[in-house]
Amino acid sequence: MLMLKRERHAYILHQVNLHNKVLSSNLSVDINVSEDTIRRDLQELSDSGKVIKVHGGALSPSFNEVYYSPTQVYSRSQKKIIAQKAVSLIQDGMFVLTGGGSTILELARVLPPQLKATFITGSIPAVVEYMHHPTIEVIVIGDKVSKSSKITVGGEAVDKIRQIKADLCFLGINAIDIEHGITDNDWDVVQLKKAMIESSQKVICLTIAEKINSFQPIQICTVSQVDTIITELPKDDKKMQPYRQMGIEIL
Amino acid sequence: MLMLKRERHAYILHQVNLHNKVLSSNLSVDINVSEDTIRRDLQELSDSGKVIKVHGGALSPSFNEVYYSPTQVYSRSQKKIIAQKAVSLIQDGMFVLTGGGSTILELARVLPPQLKATFITGSIPAVVEYMHHPTIEVIVIGDKVSKSSKITVGGEAVDKIRQIKADLCFLGINAIDIEHGITDNDWDVVQLKKAMIESSQKVICLTIAEKINSFQPIQICTVSQVDTIITELPKDDKKMQPYRQMGIEIL
DNA sequence: CCCAATCATGAAAAAACCTGCATAAAATGT
């Protein structure tokens, strides 16, 4: 098998997100390159924070939180701002589809206590948060749990989502730009998000401004399929101008 | 199983935070490395203040607080005994259906780290525990979440369970006696447990001895439908005699 | 006080790592 560097990086990233770890020796025979090359790849991925390099291979960056460290969410205060803006869109009686990710968790924490709505998600941490709420109904999408992303993924989950017609869909996203649309690096998660977008009247993307105008290997949808983008920036910030011109609502 | 150093550290930390103590000898067979390696790991974790190293193993840094705090340790230690007995029944490659409840959670915490099995459950806390495990697969039964019992309940969940044929079913039970069989007091939960029993080759009930020979309003199944009962009592305890005579395996 | 379990130490081997260099491929400039 011949693989370009970029391909290798995508492949390695996928493996890391899937299994939470990779071994250099293992990758070396998989991709059929020398271990030195793998090591250099891992070094680069580590430099850009995509993986954590360790002796013998690499681990998922979410590895530490997977095991134990409930606090220390990256740019938490920004995500709180985003969550506050997002919560204003939810009204009593609505059916709301949500993904996972730390921004969605912040949203879950700021839901007003008297809100009566139905939340549907495959994200285990999100379910745990929603469960604490006194009045909302929680529906879990069942399927196999991906340990890296902590959401259920697979055909069953996609099917179930397709049977739903939700009012809102809140999506924490990893990358968005005009050219590539919304992109991600985990195949299974992409399938899920695609289905969620198609099953919702209105699609709202939540992201910190840092991820605006970046992209990853796999496309989820084009920018035009999104109704609203919420960042921590003021709504008329210059960075969001191209998206506003496409008719996307910016909050 | 191969575990990188970083992974071992995370695993050890997780165990320490969970059980408040670990034994070197124990970890050594769990992770399948020499005790020397474990000792060095503990030394490093101790140097960075993550654990307190003592002769024979390590303790949680919050040892002092924990030791004097009255956290219903009594009933918990019994459940640990039960969990230890239960875990011996699980073998690589098995499909295991489990319910919820604190006994099941103890079971989740003592699963050996190299175990490769598939766990299927509708219990959210159980899913969270299973997610921490490095090698097992986790399948979530989706449906509406019951906030009181923290498991998914409803027709969808029952349907999904019916489609499964599991090797083992671990059920934490609330009441059992010869006359009424296994009984409970939550209608939705009973439906779930009935389906789980029918979808499993072997049904194992976990309960503290205190609940033996008690009953509740709604029947789940008769005693004869159970294959194994696990309590914290020695296997030949007099209290279990009637069940043993019915051909039930007592552990 | 005794003895088995646990520990510390150092040696040795294996695995993984880094560095520099040579080669080849790709990109760039003329």
Add this chain to the structure above:
DNA sequence: ACATTTTATGCAGGTTTTTTCATGATTGGG
């Protein structure tokens, strides 16, 4: 089209890390 630069890869070597094992010393319960 050709030369030059840049980038990517593999390989040889020497270094570091990780691990096990052997050897006594130490510990702590009975």
